[in-house]
Amino acid sequence: GVICERYGVDVTTLEFPFGSDIDISRLRSCIEENPDVKAVMITHNETSTGVTNNIKVAAEVIKGEYDKLVLVDGISSVCSIPIETDAWGLDVVATASQKGWMLPPGLAFISFSERAWQAHSESTMPRFYLDMAEYKRYFEIGQPPFTPSISCMFALSTALDRIDQEGLGPLYERHATIGQFTRDSIRDLGLDIFPEREEIASNTCTAVSIPDGVDGGSLVTKMRTEHDVVLAGGQAGLSGKIFRIGHMGLTSHSDIKETIDALKVVLPQVGFTGHR
Ligand SMILES: Cc1ncc(COP(=O)(O)O)c(C=O)c1O
Incomplete structure (x- = not known):
């Protein structure tokens, strides 16, 4: 606009x-x-x-x-x-x-x-x-x-x-699978995705709500500096309220697994008490 x-x-x-x-x-x-x-x-x-x-x-x-x-x-x-x-x-x-x-x-x-x-x-x-x-x-x-x-x-x-080698059909399927895997893994951690309904959640980028009491800035910094995982924070009015995991293009299941494993370590260090 x-x-x-x-x-x-x-x-x-x-x-x-x-x-x-x-x-x-x-x-x-x-x-x-x-x-x-x-x-x-x-x-x-x-x-x-x-x-x-x-x-x-x-x-x-x-x-x-x-x-x-x-x-x-x-x-x-x-x-x-x-x-x-x-x-x-x-x-x-x-x-x-x-x-x-x-x-x-x-x-x-x-x-x-x-x-x-x-x-x-x-x-x-x-x-x-x-x-x-x-x-x-x-x-x-x-x-x-x-x-x-x-x-x-x-x-x-x-x-x-x-x-061309992969084909658009399998490529779309791969994104859908990794999107689902990311959302499921996030929920297993005890976190919620930010989109209000599962069916509108993106298969290229998962936005995760940061629970009350969790320091989102420290979360993103620690993930990057201590675990080499780059997450995106929220922009403008969503700063401190969400973080985002990109899973488009060449992102693999093991990349997401590594991200989730690092979150398991970092979340309790930044105020998260709600592991399921
Ligand atoms: C949906 C969407 N629109 C627009 C943009 C802006 O693109 P650029 O930074 O190349 O101007 C982005 C960038 O990430 C985007 O994700």
């Missing part, structure tokens, strides 16, 4: 409580109340709360019922969680190399539907570095318009071979 406003977009924000998913009836009423809306932006997998939104159903409303453009942040879902760009009618989907693609940060990937190209051609928003028409024009002559992250492109070539 903030980025859009900087570019002159008239933004209506629809907020849902952290840990919950998109409320489809509120989405529907918001579009009803704002009939001139051109596009709806949604995040498929909310990395900050560990929630996966059902964008298939959201797109059925946005596009199917109201014929608006559907713009999707698929940063931490594409290549990890099933997403059907064309079949679900998603006009723009963006993702980035540092997530399920198993690469360092440095590349972003974006898909445009015919309708998105049409909207782009009519738009008067300022653009220069991310001018999609320029990218398309250069793509057609086999070049990028600016110097790209060449090292990431070599890594991408290797990653794509791996993804």
Whole structure:
């Protein structure tokens, strides 16, 4: 929303409580109340709360019922969680190399539907570095318009071979299995996942509620400095309330097992008394 406003977009924000998913009836009423809306932006997998939104159903409303453009942040879902760009009618989907693609940060990937190209051609928003028409024009002559992250492109070539060898079906299955394993292990420790319902919990990132009396800052620091396990804390309003375990891309069961074993040691040291 903030980025859009900087570019002159008239933004209506629809907020849902952290840990919950998109409320489809509120989405529907918001579009009803704002009939001139051109596009709806949604995040498929909310990395900050560990929630996966059902964008298939959201797109059925946005596009199917109201014929608006559907713009999707698929940063931490594409290549990890099933997403059907064309079949679900998603006009723009963006993702980035540092997530399920198993690469360092440095590349972003974006898909445009015919309708998105049409909207782009009519738009008067300022653009220069991310001018999609320029990218398309250069793509057609086999070049990028600016110097790209060449090292990431070599890594991408290797990653794509791996993804191709594994196949998207098994890759999605692997993420679902490791997500379930992480959530089950967290509950076995006596902790709770942050998403309000199991079925919306992300298979790429598990957010865990930090119980009262547990020092979340020390937990994350001790995990990193004493056990070489990097957890993410909560962002902004969730700071000190959750920690997050990433399990996308190459993360293995043994990585998660190691994380859980380290948590078993560290949790009692930072005030946790509730082992099951
Ligand atoms: C869902 C989601 N959207 C957007 C971003 C922002 O990506 P970047 O830091 O590459 O701008 C992230 C980053 O982790 C993310 O997880």
